[in-house]
Amino acid sequence: MTGSEVPPSFRLAYVPGVTPTKWVRIWNERLPGIPLTLVAVAPAEAADALRAGEADAGFVRLPIDRTDLSAIPLYTETTVVVIPKDHLVATAEEVSTEDLADEIVLHPLDDTLDWDALPGRPAIERPATTEDAVELVAAGIGVLVVPQSLARLYHRKDLTYRPLTGAPESRVALSWLEEETTDLVEEFIGIVRGRTVNSSRGRSLAAPAPAPAQPKGKRPAPGGARKPTGGKTAGKNPRGGAGAPKGGKGGGKRGKPRGR
Structure with missing residues (x-):
């Protein structure tokens, strides 16, 4: 390089x-x-x-x-409302925007939700960040509507959250x-997008996949030699076999003729 x-x-x-x-x-x-x-x-x-x-x-x-x-x-993401644990709506499994009509709903400057109209009553000032707004909820100043992941990110032991219907989603x-x-x-x-490493667009820079393991067994003989077909052994006589001795058992010598 x-x-x-x-x-x-x-x-x-x-x-x-x-x-x-x-x-x-x-x-x-x-x-x-x-x-x-x-x-x-x-x-x-x-x-x-x-x-x-x-x-x-x-x-x-x-x-x-x-x-x-x-x-x-x-x-x-699911939209939720962050509230103190002892808040009245904490007893419900789900909350609607109408349920917040009498609440001060904090609207931080870094809000990620695309509102047409905020529910509830506005605060005197907008908190600078979502994290600051969470601190105000803990102080009992109002409630906060955020994506669920932000409620988890800034979680406090004295706060909880509930799904909110009728609100925009992130x-x-x-x-x-x-x-x-x-x-x-x-x-x-x-x-x-979940493409595998062997997909058409996912293989150019990724580490190459390991070669598949060869099955265990005998390797082919050098030169590509094959076993003779027909079950016959190469080089053997079909009757007596190659290299059979001329004498003794299995030899080609005749016995003596019978007497007349």
Whole structure:
């Protein structure tokens, strides 16, 4: 490798709540010589990080401006409401937005849900982050509506959450800069989509699969010699066999004629 060459690597951005562990493990198994680096980004900054070349691909929350970005939607999260454990609605298995009509519903600046209209009553100020909003819920100031993965990420022992109906849902997608669809990006797309290492798009950079084991048994004779057909042994006389002695048993000598 010359001084101007840079060894290959792959940078993967991800927003809070997304757990890329499974895909990173498969990458490391298939491409052990190409390190994958994780880059944590805020939801509002994910698209700009891809455009600025800070990551080769990233897990983002939709919607995003897709003018120059490609995106593959992966899954949709359940929306939940985060509440104190002693809150009245904590006794229910599921909550609707109508149940929050009298509640102060916190709306952090990094909210990932695409609301038409927030339920409940607005707070005097918007918290800067979802994590800050969770702290306010714990202080009894209001409730918070988030994707379930964020409720788990910022979990506290004094809080709980319940599924919320009538609220928008968050969709997670794999995104990358369209003009930078490199071989490594294609490899990661294949991993996320569940392609095997032997698929048409997943075999160029991955480590080659081991050759199948040869069945145990006798090896063929050198030169490709084959066993004679018909059950006869090569070189033997069909009657007496090759190399039979001229005298004695099995020989060709006649006995004495009988007397007359």
